[in-house]
Amino acid sequence: MQSRRLEVACDESGFSGTNLLDPNFEVITHASVHVDARTAAECVALIRSRYRYSATEYKSTQLLRQGPALEWLLRTLTGRGHVHLTDKSYFVVTRLVDLLIGDPSYAAGTSLAPELRSLALTLHRQGPEVFGQVKWNAFLTAFVAMMRTKRHRVINSPAVDAFFYHLDLLDSDRLDLSCLRDARPQVEKVLTELLGERSSVPPPLEPLLPALLETARHWSAGGRSVAIVHDEQSALTPHRVGRISALLADTTQGPPPLLGLTMVDSRTDPRVQLADLLAGAARHIAVTELHAEGSPVLTALLRPYLSPHSLWSDIPSWTRLTSA
Known part of the structure; x- marks a missing residue:
């Protein structure tokens, strides 16, 4: 057997x-x-x-x-x-969508939670073309910086402000980012949870x-x-x-x-x-x-x-x- x-x-x-x-x-x-x-x-x-x-x-x-x-x-x-x-730049976009819009759980970003995958794919594939590669890269870089929580005891407010600043620069009728613009309360909730060593939210x-x-x-x-x-x-x-x-x-x-x-x-x-x-x-x-x-x-x-x-x-x- x-x-x-x-x-x-x-x-x-x-x-x-x-x-x-x-x-x-x-x-x-x-x-x-x-x-x-x-x-x-x-x-x-x-x-x-x-x-x-x-x-x-x-x-x-x-x-x-x-x-x-x-x-x-x-x-x-x-x-x-x-x-x-794992395509790392695509992974960053999946993390952005899962943490700011969806349920920031350990299932997010895996085959156990495919609900937001199509949105992440759309943003990843169209973002550079719609907004320009330079602005899109700066936006993703700001997201990564905001999500670096190691050695932080409080929310890194300047990094949060920088992220939403770069988000505001992405303005086009071709790709609607309103779901992200309204996500500041979710961002602060997630970052607060990540401050704990045994967080229920996975490291992003x-x-x-x-x-x-x-x-x-x-x-x-x-x-x-x-x-x-x-x-x-x-x-x-x-x-x-x-x-x-x-x-x-x-x-x-x-x-x-x-x-x-x-x-x-x-x-x-x-x-x-x-x-x-x-x-x-x-x-x-x-x-x-x-x-x-x-x-x-x-x-x-x-x-x-x-x-x-x-x-x-x-x-x-x-x-x-x-x-x-």
Whole structure:
């Protein structure tokens, strides 16, 4: 009988902290693998020996310079890996909509709460064209600054004022932003809640949280329970993971989908090293497709891994990434 409990190892690629609008890091990927430690160690050792690399930890930056190694990895892990993609600038817009208009919960921005996704897509796709790229970027930058609550004991009122100042500069009959202009009470409510260390509102600038939720949903499908081993990541606090675990349990019948998360040093766990390689490979392929410079062979190899609930807004690249 197949076990209803499994353990997966995870890592990310493209993390840039709260600097979500850095043009050099457009995409963050969260990868997970379901392999045992022995198999993972054999895979990593084989890559090192076959492709002439012998550092303590083989990283994805080395893998990307070895085309055959990259293809071998993607062929080998088929059916045992999963990748969630996040377009960071689109993520910022989803956070803006969810926190200022919708319900600022841990479900927001995930497949559990799709109600406002169409509005976020409209703003993300049309905002730069309607208002101009410079004004739109300044607006999103002001939102990110307003939502940086770390080390703040009170609401950063100048940042709130700056956000609404940049919002007022976005004036066009082609795209109605009145729902955002009326959101100051909601902004102050959300920011007040975020001042607490155990807030019921998720941190607004942490794309790993929706990625973790979608990862747990993928592996727990069919009534399974998943335990996650993750590379060390300060965003994944016990309180936040607990919130995600409780949310998944409340929306699922049967055993708890997410049993817990344990953080490890990736240098000591070959499974996490393997997840790191997959995450780096996926980010490379996704970014090249975003710029219409992808390799059809690599894209086809990545396709089976991709989460259908990835936060991705560009239709042409998503079509190439997901359609055979």
